Amino acid sequence: MTGSSGGEASALRSLADAAPRPYWLDAHTPPEPRSALTADRRADLVIVGGGYTGLWAALQAKEYDPGLDVVLLDADLCGSAASGRNGGFCASSLTHGIRNGVDRFAEEMPELEAHGLANLDGIEQSVARYGIDCDFHRAGELDVATQPWQLADLADTAELAARYGHQVRLLDGGQIRTEVDSPTYLGAVEMSRAVAMLDPARLAWGLRRACLELGVQIHEWSPAVGVERERGGLAVRTPYATVHAARGILATNGFPPLLRRLRSYIIPVYDYVLVTEPLTDRQLDAIGWRNRQGISDSGNQFHYYRRTEDNRILWGGYDTVYYYGGQVRDELTQRPRTHALLASHFFQTFPQLEGVRFTHRWGGVIDTCSRFCPFVGTALGGKLGYALGFTGLGVGATRFAAAVLLDKLYGRYTERSQLRMMNSMPRPLPPEPLRWAGIQLTRWSLSRADRRGGQRNLWLRTLDRAGLGFDS
Structure with a gap:
């Protein structure tokens, strides 16, 4: 997408009052933090990382065995990183899309898609069971074509999705513009049950509350600085104290993993996002978009966007950035050049919203890998599990990966734990500067x-x- 200099100036004006922080973490008051770990203790299971993977692991561990002593450590506050600032697309796909899955796990795709849909059902049931108020709604997703060459790919995707049991609708240009009106749309695939939309921070905080109610011991402001195998299990060190546990899970997303050998598999990349002010009824009428589906376009570099509960538009993606050496630093969460580019693309997609302002701009690290979908494994004699590589589509897949990790750590033979996807690693990445x-x-x-x-x-x-x- 390109724009005129006048359009670029207008896009820049729209950013004038955008606060440099995630909208989701700003819109609601976070829970009171839990105290740091200051005394050594023993546990049955220690989990490093209070994002979705860690929280789902803790919750499912206690559901399976209420007597299990589970300790969860987070370097900041649970949900304060990727789990609290993502786009809120909770997809059924475990493979970062059907096409990527077919390319890598063709023989398993019927099972993987079935597991993915069942996993999304499970998330919906957990949200209801624990009373998690996170604006969960099974709105589905529209994958839109904005260039003629993308239409054939969409038709192929629709055929694959239908083959694997999805509810699918292939839309032409007129039909998609009836759903959501953009002059850039030429066609779309709608998968009405494959994606739920939600408030990601409130989901994380709700899972945190559910874990606490089930007896999980959560210590925030407690970064894990080392993990070692010891007799009877392993030890996880924090600045003040150590947890000695029979088993452990690393759930650290794009942050440098405690196991050095995992660093050649993970690429920390930064994704950037904008959120508008609430749209008026007139502005909403101008674009249609009554059903609040998630939307992504079909370019190799693609945007993702959705409506929030209070009728804002979240707009992100396209310009994903890797910093030399895999840097992960707070100052990288802001990139004015990318935010300006995203604003320009927004108004090209919805010119009828000219004059709308953005209230928030942010970015953050996500963990990707050479196969662009998650992998799980164990280390330290089978006592330590890890799940990484979600590539920005982990709101749903983290629950499934956490369940597989628990199966592996506790020797439970299940269909999901025997999947080839769950028993293989991505290819390692070369060192710098390559x-x-x-x-x-x-x-x-x-x-x-x-x-x-x-x-x-x-x-x-x-x-x-x-x-x-x-x-x-």
């Missing part, structure tokens, strides 16, 4: 493909043949 150079070349090539009718150059075709390719 890693940085490869990622920059890939980003440039994907952008070029979007400008050239989807045509993939030699570099992208080489990645495809090596099993490392990806598009949206």
Whole structure:
């Protein structure tokens, strides 16, 4: 997408009052923090990380065995990182989309899609069971084509989705613009049950409350600084004290994992987001969008966007950034150039919303890997489990991965724990500077493909043949 200089100036004005912090963490008062760990203690299970993976692991562990002594450690406040600031798309897909799954796990896709839909049902049931007020609604998702070359891919995706049991509707340009009106839309695939929309921070806080009610011991402001195997289990060290536990789980997303050998598998990348002021009834009428579906477009570099409970539009994606050396620093959560680009793209998509202001702008690290979907494993003699690589689509998949980890740690033979996807690792990434150079070349090539009718150059075709390719 490109815009005129006048359009760029208007986009910049829309950012004038945008606060540099996540909307979700600003819209509601967070819970009171739990005290830091200041004395050594023993536990049956210790979990490092209070995001979705860690919280779902703690909750499911206590549901399975209420007598289990579970301790959860978080470096800040539960839900304060990726789990509290994402777009709120809770997808059934465990493989970051059907096409990516077919490319990597074709023989397992019927089972993976069935598990994914059942997992989403399970999340919906847990939200109801524990009274989690997080604006959960099974609104579905629209994948829209904004270039002619994307229409054939959408038709293929619709056929695959129907084959794997999804409710699917293929829409032409007129039909999609009846649903949501943008002059850029040429067609779409609607999957009405595959995605729920929710408030991500309130989901995290609700899971935290449910864990506490079931007896999980949560210590915030307690960063884990080391993990070692010891007789009878393992030890997780924090600045003040140590947890000695029979088993443990690492759920640290894009932050540097405590196990050094995992660092060659994880790529921490930054994703950036804007949120508008609440739209008026007249503005909503101008774009339609009555059903609050999530929306993403079909470019290799794609946007994702959705309506919030109070009729704002969250707008993110497209310009995902990797910083040399895999840096993870607070100051990287703001990138004015990317926020300006996103604002410009927003008004190209919805020109009828000219004059709308953005109230929040932020970014944050997500964990991706060479297969663009999660992997799980164990270490330290099978006593320590980990789940990583969610690539920004972990609101739903974290619950499934956490359940598989518990199966593995406690020796439970289940259908989900035997899946090849859950028993294989992505390919490791090369060290710097090759890693940085490869990622920059890939980003440039994907952008070029979007400008050239989807045509993939030699570099992208080489990645495809090596099993490392990806598009949206």
